Amino acid sequence: MRRMSFLYMLFLGSIAACTPVTAKVFLRVEPxxxxxxxxxxIHDVVLLWPLRNLSAGAKLRSQGYRVFLQCESKDxxxxxxxADRAAFSGMIVTNTVTTGQTPxxxxxxxxxxxxxxxxxxxxVPGGKQPQMKGRLVVERDGVLQxxxxxxxxxxxxxxxxxxxxxxxxxxxxxxxxDFHWDTSEALPDVWHPDAExxxxxxxxxxxxxxxxxxxxxxPLQRALVANDPRAWTLWKAIMPYLDLSSQAPTERTVPVVNxxxxxDDAQASYEATNLMARHNLAFESVRPSGLTLAHLKSWNSVxxxxxxxxEAVALxxxxxxxxxxxxxxxxxxxxxxxxxxxxxxxxxxxxxxIGTGQVVELAEPVVDxxxxxxxxxxxxxxxxxxxxxxxxxTTLVTGYHEQSRPDVTLYxxxxxxxxxxxxxxxxxxxxxxxxxxxxEPCCVSLPFVERGGFTEFxxxxxxxxxxxxxxxxxxxxxxx
Amino acid sequence: MLWLKxxxxxxxxxxxxxxxxxxxxxxxxxxxxQKRYAMGTVFEIVIYDEDLPHADAAARAALDEVVRLDGIMxxxxxxxxxxxxxxxxxxxxxxxxxxxxxLIEESLFYSRHSDGQFDVSVGPLVDLWKAAxxxxxxxxxxxxxxxxxxxGYQKIELIPPDRIQFNSxxxxxxxxxxxxxxxxxxAVEILNHRDIHRAYIDxxxxxxxxxxxxxxxxxxxxxxxxxxxxxDPEVMLINNSVSTSEQSAPGSLQGDxxxxxxxxxxxxPLQTRYTISVTAPSATAxxxxxxxxxxxxxxxxxxxxxxxxNVSAIWIDSDGQRTLAGDGVSFxxxxxxxxxxxxxxxxxxxxxxxxxxxFLP
Numbered sequence: 001m002r003r004m005s006f007l008y009m010l011f012l013g014s015i016a017a018c019t020p021v022t023a024k025v026f027l028r029v030e031p032x033x034x035x036x037x038x039x040x041x042i043h044d045v046v047l048l049w050p051l052r053n054l055s056a057g058a059k060l061r062s063q064g065y066r067v068f069l070q071c072e073s074k075d076x077x078x079x080x081x082x083a084d085r086a087a088f089s090g091m092i093v094t095n096t097v098t099t100g101q102t103p104x105x106x107x108x109x110x111x112x113x114x115x116x117x118x119x120x121x122x123x124v125p126g127g128k129q130p131q132m133k134g135r136l137v138v139e140r141d142g143v144l145q146x147x148x149x150x151x152x153x154x155x156x157x158x159x160x161x162x163x164x165x166x167x168x169x170x171x172x173x174x175x176x177x178d179f180h181w182d183t184s185e186a187l188p189d190v191w192h193p194d195a196e197x198x199x200x201x202x203x204x205x206x207x208x209x210x211x212x213x214x215x216x217x218x219p220l221q222r223a224l225v226a227n228d229p230r231a232w233t234l235w236k237a238i239m240p241y242l243d244l245s246s247q248a249p250t251e252r253t254v255p256v257v258n259x260x261x262x263x264d265d266a267q268a269s270y271e272a273t274n275l276m277a278r279h280n281l282a283f284e285s286v287r288p289s290g291l292t293l294a295h296l297k298s299w300n301s302v303x304x305x306x307x308x309x310x311e312a313v314a315l316x317x318x319x320x321x322x323x324x325x326x327x328x329x330x331x332x333x334x335x336x337x338x339x340x341x342x343x344x345x346x347x348x349x350x351x352x353x354i355g356t357g358q359v360v361e362l363a364e365p366v367v368d369x370x371x372x373x374x375x376x377x378x379x380x381x382x383x384x385x386x387x388x389x390x391x392x393x394t395t396l397v398t399g400y401h402e403q404s405r406p407d408v409t410l411y412x413x414x415x416x417x418x419x420x421x422x423x424x425x426x427x428x429x430x431x432x433x434x435x436x437x438x439x440e441p442c443c444v445s446l447p448f449v450e451r452g453g454f455t456e457f458x459x460x461x462x463x464x465x466x467x468x469x470x471x472x473x474x475x476x477x478x479x480x
Numbered sequence: 481m482l483w484l485k486x487x488x489x490x491x492x493x494x495x496x497x498x499x500x501x502x503x504x505x506x507x508x509x510x511x512x513x514q515k516r517y518a519m520g521t522v523f524e525i526v527i528y529d530e531d532l533p534h535a536d537a538a539a540r541a542a543l544d545e546v547v548r549l550d551g552i553m554x555x556x557x558x559x560x561x562x563x564x565x566x567x568x569x570x571x572x573x574x575x576x577x578x579x580x581x582x583l584i585e586e587s588l589f590y591s592r593h594s595d596g597q598f599d600v601s602v603g604p605l606v607d608l609w610k611a612a613x614x615x616x617x618x619x620x621x622x623x624x625x626x627x628x629x630x631x632g633y634q635k636i637e638l639i640p641p642d643r644i645q646f647n648s649x650x651x652x653x654x655x656x657x658x659x660x661x662x663x664x665x666x667a668v669e670i671l672n673h674r675d676i677h678r679a680y681i682d683x684x685x686x687x688x689x690x691x692x693x694x695x696x697x698x699x700x701x702x703x704x705x706x707x708x709x710x711x712d713p714e715v716m717l718i719n720n721s722v723s724t725s726e727q728s729a730p731g732s733l734q735g736d737x738x739x740x741x742x743x744x745x746x747x748x749p750l751q752t753r754y755t756i757s758v759t760a761p762s763a764t765a766x767x768x769x770x771x772x773x774x775x776x777x778x779x780x781x782x783x784x785x786x787x788x789x790n791v792s793a794i795w796i797d798s799d800g801q802r803t804l805a806g807d808g809v810s811f812x813x814x815x816x817x818x819x820x821x822x823x824x825x826x827x828x829x830x831x832x833x834x835x836x837x838x839f840l841p
Binding site for chain 2: 132133134135136153154185187188327348349360362371372374375376378379390391393394416418420421
């Protein structure tokens with residue numbers, strides 16, 4: 001049931017994502033005064049249903065905000081009527097999982113039809129505060145515990161959540177997720193979260209090309225309204241990140257990937273894909289029914305987490321025969337290549353050589369996602385990686401290009417929120433590499449070298465986020 | 481380019497648990513917890529103190545010091561003191577920072593006492609193998625031989641008070657097996673100067689220092705890495721340190737992943753089934769000794785551990801076979817049928833290091 005719920009929610013998120021994209025950052029606020037939009041740099045705010053006084057929304061609208069009302073699916077009928085009457089911009093729907101077997105799109109359709117002025121968005125569940133975590137946590141009773149068995153920095157990212165949600169409907173606009181701030185270690189008289197936490201959250205949404213709903217704590221909201229200088233010092237430190245995010249390219253883009261992940265159970269494969277994201281494996285996920293030859297042409301490696309039909313198996317066999325790597329996880333199926341002796345076999349793993357590629361069959365599920373992701377990175381190797389960072393264990397990189405143009409834009413997020421020297425390797429030849437960041441308005445040219453089919457450059461001081469524009473040769477004269 | 485590569489790639493080293501039996505639950509507001517990324521891992525400090533702003537400032541200052549040391553000792557930051565030295569110290573003396581000089585001097589101590597098994601000049605070999613660790617081809621025998629030629633602590637010449645010269649044309653130092661411990665000690669020094677009495681400093685789990693005792697108890701109870709999952713070893717720390725080392729596991733997909741710990745003599749990754757934990761009065765000592773004793777193995781390593789003072793070591797293999805040595809802190813094996821305290825041999829005396837002299841009899 002839980003597995004179904006998770007899938008269902010991802011599916012729901014993708015359906016609702018077919019509605020127009022309105023914002024990158026939604027600020028969830030109290031129904032009380034807020035400084036005007038031109039001072040906060042925020043355009044979209046979210047109020048929670050039930051809302052006793054709709055005039056709070058009207059006031060926010062008068063201050064330049066688009067106002068969204070967030071409600072649970074069971075309250076959608078009443079909330080949508082109220083939002084429509086109050087001339088809100090849209091609805092954000094949560095907890096749609098308990099609605100039984102009726103397809104969610106069918107559930108939403110009457111409301112979309114009845115409230116044409118409202119935009120409907122569905123919150124994808126499972127978001128978490130993006131942050132670099134350590135090993136230690138202090139439990140409520142004050143006892144120190146180890147939270148994480150890895151000596152490497154543990155990044156809580158939402159990239160896997162986004163990628164899995166996108167796999168449900170690859171044509172959809174950005175999905176919307178949220179999270180709640182971790183306040184367990186807040187100190188008295190200190191703003192929590194701090195500016196860096198907001199900045200990382202904004203930057204991550206930018207890098208995943210998704211929308212995020214962020215809570216504005218009530219004390220901070222009140223302090224901003226009261227013109228508290230400390231509050232405004234904090235907020236002014238956040239605004240450059242909002243500015244950068246708002247200037248992100250709006251064209252439909254395609255992620256730069258070399259690894260495909262085939263899933264039909266997002267929850268079961270979540271931790272493995274989460275660690276792939278953390279290790280900067282450039283991947284996209286698809287459902288088995290969505291697997292196409294076009295996908296395989298943009299990949300050189302595939303991880304399969306679910307059973308496949310004969311057609312998909314045939315596609316993957318051809319993929320391996322022409323040099324691809326295919327890894328089946330927890331598979332016990334019979335495959336055509338089993339007629340030949342394996343290259344290597346032990347109780348947990350069997351490896352077949354097919355043409356110039358190989359098929360790796362793991363007999364068990366992924367029990368150590370961290371180890372699996374590291375091994376996968378090794379198996380794929382740098383020469384097959386579309387994107388790679390050297391060192392920079394706290395930095396996430398994503399890349400996108402427009403469907404019809406080879407120019408690439410990279411998005412980097414440093415979760416450690418302290419300057420790092422980041423060495424980047426991107427597959428392909430580019431004529432210009434330009435850096436854009438809150439500290440370096442667009443754009444600063446970066447020196448780069450070409451080596452073995454890759455373009456390499458260094459971001460000398462990545463603090464929290466940066467975009468890097470790589471202009472392909474044939475586009476260089478037309479690039480902005 | 482990987483700074484403190486050993487630390488970054490080691491995994492599942494230590495787990496820490498201050499259990500209620502020794503740790504009365506303090507109020508939630510009585511501690512600060514800060515973390516900072518440095519040296520390829522996350523340094524964390526937990527301080528229990530009634531004056532939280534004071535504790536917060538102390539933790540910040542200690543972590544600032546760690547980051548500063550990373551700036552000096554990083555071998556992937558081209559502007560670091562270490563990188564500059566690695567570029568310029570061949571056949572001519574160059575001036576280096578006090579901290580770098582001090583740490584290299586201490587490293588040479590461990591090199592001499594381990595017959596070169598611990599050797600910070602292993603840099604060319606680490607660089608050679610790291611490509612294979614991330615999916616590149618394994619280095620050829622010729623490559624290995626060429627890199628081995630560059631290794632040898634005897635070719636490092638320290639010229640007091642602050643200069644160094646490499647008597648080799650291709651030597652590069654890598655402080656990955658000792659740098660984190662040194663940084664922890666410097667952080668502890670700062671906390672001491674700021675009158676912090678109860679703190680726990682964790683460098684990515686592989687090196688831990690316990691300052692004072694846990695609140696409500698008389699020590700910090702630390703659970704150690706156990707590849708067998710049979711022994712559940714623990715150690716009680718108070719004003720001392722524990723470090724754990726193990727070779728990185730082979731890859732599950734390819735099975736031929738080289739380990740990150742390289743034998744300086746052969747130029748090949750160490751092959752061992754052991755995980756080792758070492759306690760010592762300083763984090764620098766425990767960090768260096770954990771690698772040294774892992775490289776030496778339980779037979780030769782036990783001989784060295786027994787010759788040291790205030791040091792304990794426990795080697796554990798995946799079957800639960802264990803070897804203990806040293807006269808330091810006792811280990812508690814809670815996974816045995818009857819939990820037992822294991823106290824290694826006593827009455828062994830020798831110097832650990834220059835900075836550890838205060839712990840000598």
